Amino acid sequence: MKNLAIFDLDNTLINTDSDHSWPQYLIKKGVVDEEKTKKQNDKFYHDYQNGCLNIDEFLKFHLEPLSRFGMDELAQMHREFVAEFIAPHISMMAKMLVQSHRNAGDELLVISSTNEFIITPICHLFGINNIIGTQLEIGADGRYTGNYVGTPSLKEGKITRLNEWLAARGETLASYGKTYFYSDSKNDLPLLRIVSDPVAVNPDETLVKEAAEKGWPILNFK
Secondary structure (H helix, E strand, O other), X not given: OOOEEEEOOEOOOEOOOHHHHHHHHHHHHOOOOHHHHHHHHHHHHHHHHOOOOOHHHHHHHHHHHHHHOOHHHHHHHHXXXXXXXXXXXXXXXXXXXXXXXXXXXXXXXXXXXXXXXHHHHHHHHOOOOOEEEEEEEEOOOOOEEXXXXXXXXXXXXXXXXXXXXXXXXXXXXXXXXXXXXXXXXXXXXXXXXXXXXXXXXXXXXXXXXXXXXXXXXEEOOO
């Protein structure tokens, strides 16, 4: 029976937060207001760390700049972003972890609260093509509208989106022998608690405590 290996992305497979880094890239490129963007970006990041992020307010802030550019320009910007802000934070240990599951014949899936525009090319660096991120609306002109569609993949939303992905494949979690989930954050406790093999990676304080209480493995890639 095949196993399913699910990975969070930010501060799990990569030792940084791509959601927080993207506005920093936009500031450096000079396409957003530096003071306003930095203040909002840091506030939302702290709210996420504290488990109290208002996802609608955050996505409104985060997605609006995408609507200013065409897809080709965004693709070029993303390549610059990955080279400077993401690639230096990918550890050999994270690559080896993914490869070990690939060698075992496991199905590989990334599920992240970060939007699909940001995470998809990063996941491809790991050779992972099953990707669940917050879905973005594309207008009739072929550009991002600045809105999202469906359920954001945050907290319990990750379970909703995972079940939707499984259902589209005619599967449930029970279709797999083992279900692994690797994450760093207390925000992911809902999903960590329902898989057969939860693993804490670079865990925050709350997740360290739960992992210790329940005997979950703890990995440190930093």
